[in-house]
Amino acid sequence: MKIKLKISRYDPMGSSGYEPFLQAYDVNISAGTTVLDALHKIKDEQDGTLSFRRSCRSAICGSCAVKINGTPKLACKTQVIPEFEKHSTVIIESLSSLPVIKDLVVDFDAFWHKIHKIEPYLNPKEDDKDLKDKDGWWIIKKEDALKTDDASNCIACGCCYSSCNTMDADREFLGPAALTKAWRFIGDIREGKTRRLSKISDEHGIWSCSRCIECTEVCPKDVRPLTAIENLRSEAIKKGITDNAGVRHVEAMVDSVRKTGKLDEAAMTFRTLGFMRSIGMIPLGLKMELHGKMPLPSLFGTIEGIDEVKKIYDEIEKENLSLHAINREREEK
């Protein structure tokens, strides 16, 4: 069957440079034809000037990521007919949040710059008798390997980077791909003493993720970057890298639920922002109060079964000594 493919064309740097527009091509599609097959057909048979990246054709190299009907996908892993059936159209565009070089080819410099920022290589512990056998080999148990298994499957295609909502609003955000790469090493039991975790706890790092979960949804390799970011956040708290608004936000919630069983928005605001910045929130707070929306702590109350909640906390923290130590320290303060 003939299907019309609409492809974004843009040549910002060429001598014959053209402005962005959608060009339509009628292509013969049969069952199983992938979007990449169709792009090749266009380039071979209709228009040699169309530019796109591709290499392996089997969802391994990560070169051919484009937006198909608005969602970032690998062109080689996506068939044309199901796309057409679902959306009644096939629109192929370059990835978002990265500048276009030509047509579907985007500049990955910013993407790689962020991957390099997290130092994407292992800095192993110098010597660890528990982990090395007598011949000096690292012995890694299956359950330890599994911790970073998903993260190891990343093919750096950029789908998550393109779909990330924080990235759309903050181009300096490290982003789901680089943070997943960071977890690949921070979650590795061979990881030695590094400053990796502190660096990604700074501004534009792990605490800037708005949990839109687009990354996990679009990943063609099921890497689940959000889970990696959650793991990094837990790890940062365990290691005591806690001097930032992101951690204060989490701790306020953890303490609120421990005390009352509920989430106390007022305490969350005050503890996350600190005294000075909370003052800045007063005008909005008063505006909310006019509509009966001021989240006063007294309004939240305490659930009847709070003792059950406390027992659950105690039991988990008993298992998790580092958390227990952090909380003891906090309470003493």
Next chain:
Amino acid sequence: MRYAYYPGCASQVITKEYSTTTKKVCQILGIGLEEMKDANCCGAGLMTDYNYELSLALNARIFAQAEKMSLDIITICSTCFMVMSRANRDLKEKPELLEKINNVLKKAGLRYSGNVRVKHFLFALIEDYGLKKLKKMVKKPLKDMKVAPYYGCHILRPSYAEGFDDPEKPSSLERLIEALGADVTHNEGKTKCCGFQIVLVTQTTAVDMIGKRLKEAKDSGAQCIVSPCPLCHISLDSYQGEAEKRTHQKLGVPVLHLSQLVGLALGISANELEFSRHLVSPEAVIMRFSD
């Protein structure tokens, strides 16, 4: 139809009007809600950042309570829906994990067998109640009212947890809006993020997101937005003034809770739907449908 009703923390205080109007709507439709008054907070995702197992155990306490009631859980909060669905899926899929969490719950005298389902109010209306039946209950069709559907994130993603609607091309809100007699606008950013989770952490980024979502809805020609999530409502309604300051333009987009839109079509008065609790008044849009 009877559910264990979990309103979530936000709708017990800040967005109280979402919960009270949901109860009014359900009463008219004959949907039974048994409020889980002793349930704890789901952790809003932040508990997972702190400790995954603590988050699982706290959610399992909620599930154990519903199991005792022999009811499935219904919530009106997308974030509660996402957090509970994810936890529930992990517990159901990994028996050894469920066992481990049950050992924790045992200290509190509780046990979860893995037999509860978590639903969002929107999906219960569509799947369990049915739009055909709802259409018959409409007393005041919302004729010529232009509504921008806004899903946000957690009602759709991650689809591996529950997956009621297709995150690439969702349709449940559109179908509901049409069933109530209103017009659906083409809202570009309907599945994008409202920034709520970082509004206290990196406020400028969040407010930028809020501004984008409101602008997209406005550009779609909508008179108002309908939202199935109280947290999105706080972002889009309460923080709208902040977004206006940052974008140097008047946005003036009212945001209706899902229950308020349904309630209006069912003939509940504006007064009873508590629109006065909104920071951006929807009066101009809703007055002609209210007595």
